Amino acid sequence: MHEVTGDRVRRLITDGGKPVLIEILSTGNEFLVKALTGKLPAQKFIEHLLDEWFDPFRDTAQFYKLLKKDKDLHSLLRYTGFHMVGIPDLFEALCWSVIGQQISLAFAYQVKRRFVENFGNSLEFQKRKYYLFPQPAQVAMLHPDQLRSLKLTQRKAEYVIGIARLFSSGSLSKEKILKLGAEDLIREELLTIRGVGEWTANYTMMKALRAMDCVPFGDAGLNNALFRLKQIPKKENRTAVAIFFNNFPGWKTYLVYYLWMRLRDKNGDMDLNSPKP
DNA sequence: TTCCAGGCAGTAG
DNA sequence: CTACTGCATGGA
Secondary structure (H helix, E strand, O other): OEEEEOOEEEEEEOOOOOOEEEEEEEOOOOEEEEEOOOOOOOHHHHHHHHHHHHOOOOOOHHHHHHHHHOHHHHHHHHHOOOOOOOOOOHHHHHHHHHHOOOOOHHHHHHHHHHHHHHHOOEEEEOOEEEEOOOOHHHHHOOOHHHHHOOOOOHHHHHHHHHHHHHHHOOOOOHHHHHHOOOHHHHHHHHHOOOOOOHHHHHHHHHHHOOOOOOOOOOOHHHHHHHHHOOOOOOOOOHHHHHHHHOOOOOOHHHHHHHHHHHHHOOOOOOOOOOOOO
């Protein structure tokens, strides 16, 4: 769905009309966006997309100040400058988090790739194929067996199709969800969806809605990271996790993101002097 | 072989 | 309310 080379990324987008392949170049101070095929959507549309995707205007100074207060968290400061990558499309975010439930990330990526390549609209440019995430209306018509063959479980196949139906029928949309306002109300609403539990609701809210205080309780990776950094006594201790995060009001989501990055760096022996992003 | 992955719904008590 | 179980695959 997106292709990164050096300081630029290509991605197929649509504002409801014909899909357009765009290329975004980051200079460090600004994004330069151009259409490689077709016509670039309105400036407002592009600005909004970049906002939701890269969160460029977030002032993280306060967050780093909080990290500095705890010695055990100093290793997270090596990610200074990283802003959380979002998933602007709510349908995609929900599907992705359902797909990723309970399985390793590597496997989850494989499944998502198969899903996108089988059911997403695509466009070829310079001999490479670029995909949009599958549209709800199309997914709504699938039979669970079509998703099972991509290695989703029967349950997950039902969840994904069910979510697609909610979107294609119009009973669920990002606009409607945002209109609820308070994070608690949104979380409550998401939890009524079959296949969406606490983990998925929080993951979706942080990635698609940019809610700032989301903690995906129960997350295996998160628990591991906190245990390694000596922030919780045992790997599974919901209360300890909650207490830990309460020290970071307004930054819980970012802290989760940084902890996930920290986990990726294996044993934490990354060179602290490596260049910053 | 067993255990665990960026969980959830359904059921029993 | 909490505790338990089946789901399904793949890597360690």
